[in-house]
Amino acid sequence: MKVKPLADRVIVRLEKSETKSAGGIIIPDTAQEKTQSGVVVEIGDDKEVIKVSPGQKILYDKYAGTQIKIDGVDHLILKMQDILAIIE
Numbered sequence: 813m814k815v816k817p818l819a820d821r822v823i824v825r826l827e828k829s830e831t832k833s834a835g836g837i838i839i840p841d842t843a844q845e846k847t848q849s850g851v852v853v854e855i856g857d858d859k860e861v862i863k864v865s866p867g868q869k870i871l872y873d874k875y876a877g878t879q880i881k882i883d884g885v886d887h888l889i890l891k892m893q894d895i896l897a898i899i900e
Contacts, residue, residue, distance in 0.1 A: 817854055822852055822855050822891075823882075824850035824888045826886045850888065851869050852864050853887065863892065864892075870898055871897045873896065876888070
C-alpha cells in the first residue's frame with residue numbers, strides 16, 4: 813500500500829522498544845513505554861515547512877500523531893510541529 817501525506821505531515825516508521833531491562837528482566841508489552849523515535853518514510857508536499865527528509869531518525873512528542881499500519885508495520889502520521897529533533 814502506498815500512502816502519501818498531505819501538507820506539512822510526515823509518515824514515520826516506529827522503532828521497536830526494548831523488551832528487556834538493563835538487568836535482564838523481560839518487560840511485557842502492556843508495561844512498555846511508548847517509543848518516541850522513528851525513521852521518516854515519506855513527507856508531505858509543503859517543502860517550505862518540512863525540515864526533515866526520508867531516512868532521517870527523529871524524536872517526536874509522546875502522544876502525537878495518528879497511528880496506522882502500512883503492509884503490517886506500525887507507522888505514525890505526524891505534523892511537522894510535533895517533531896522535536898533529528899537524531900544524528
